[in-house]
Amino acid sequence: MSANDVKDPNRRDFLYIATGAMGAVGTAAVAWPFIDQMNPSAETRAAGLPVEIDVSSIEAGQSVTIMWRSKPYFIRRLTTKELSEVSKVSLNDLKDPQAADERIGGSEVKDLVIVASNCTHLGCIPKEIENGAEGWKCPCHGSVFDMTGRILRGPAATNLPVPPYVFATANKLIVGTTNPEDA
Numbered sequence: 287m288s289a290n291d292v293k294d295p296n297r298r299d300f301l302y303i304a305t306g307a308m309g310a311v312g313t314a315a316v317a318w319p320f321i322d323q324m325n326p327s328a329e330t331r332a333a334g335l336p337v338e339i340d341v342s343s344i345e346a347g348q349s350v351t352i353m354w355r356s357k358p359y360f361i362r363r364l365t366t367k368e369l370s371e372v373s374k375v376s377l378n379d380l381k382d383p384q385a386a387d388e389r390i391g392g393s394e395v396k397d398l399v400i401v402a403s404n405c406t407h408l409g410c411i412p413k414e415i416e417n418g419a420e421g422w423k424c425p426c427h428g429s430v431f432d433m434t435g436r437i438l439r440g441p442a443a444t445n446l447p448v449p450p451y452v453f454a455t456a457n458k459l460i461v462g463t464t465n466p467e468d469a
């Protein structure tokens with residue numbers, strides 16, 4: 287696979303958002319086509335408090351990046367085709383076997399993936415592979431992750447971690463807790 291297979295992060299379908307703090311819970315907004323940079327307070331960053339994200343603007347096939355505890359996380363809404371493809375991957379073919387549906391969404395949300403953006407090899411940021419062919423490819427040493435962040439091949443040994451999160455509603459995602467009362 288060539289470097290050209292990796293999406294340019296500046297393309298229209300890649301959004302970058304930062305999380306903002308309001309009281310105990312940060313708020314992040316997807317503001318397309320603008321980059322919405324809000325600065326959480328030093329206290330919020332230090333405490334690693336949960337952050338709230340309105341995911342209503344993330345369309346199928348789009349990814350956004352949020353920050354939590356000073357680290358980036360991808361949120362991607364999978365297309366019907368991608369959902370079908372990840373469900374077909376055999377656990378026997380995975381280094382770090384985990385069913386795709388254990389890494390997708392919540393009880394009422396069946397198409398959102400939330401994973402840490404740092405490669406589990408040495409921490410580089412993988413980039414989305416053109417056309418969502420497989421998922422993300424790390425530019426440093428070539429690890430390839432599927433659209434749920436499961437390692438498919440390359441030097442990384444483990445999947446992209448899934449952070450604690452909960453959906454307070456279908457459009458309100460809270461990263462950093464599994465307790466909906468933290469909303």
Ligand code: FES
Binds near residue numbers: 405406426427428429
């Ligand atoms: S840091 Fe990603 S493959 Fe090495």
